[in-house]
Amino acid sequence: MMNFFGARAAVAVSMIASRRRILRQGSDPNLKVNMTGGVPIPVDRRRMVAGSVGLVIFGLVLAATGRPIGDDFVTVSPVLAGFGGLVSVFLALG
Numbered sequence: 001m002m003n004f005f006g007a008r009a010a011v012a013v014s015m016i017a018s019r020r021r022i023l024r025q026g027s028d029p030n031l032k033v034n035m036t037g038g039v040p041i042p043v044d045r046r047r048m049v050a051g052s053v054g055l056v057i058f059g060l061v062l063a064a065t066g067r068p069i070g071d072d073f074v075t076v077s078p079v080l081a082g083f084g085g086l087v088s089v090f091l092a093l094g
Contacts, residue, residue: 049088052085052088053084053088054084055080055087056084057081057084058084059078059079059080059084060081062077063077063081
């Protein structure tokens, strides 16, 4: 039993030491990060509509079949479907 807790303590100490070392490196004012630009991802309206409709379907299926999981699950699932419907409405309006 002591071997288990000793090993856990050693891992915890090494993690704390590692995090402290990273924090010290992060406070260096000469540390700079450069990121190069990539290819812009085009916004595709069809993909957004498909995602929102999929969210509505997913929420409705979860609401219809989620009773064995619990009442909280059944309560949250229509909220998920409603959010998908709201995104669909916003996409339709412009």
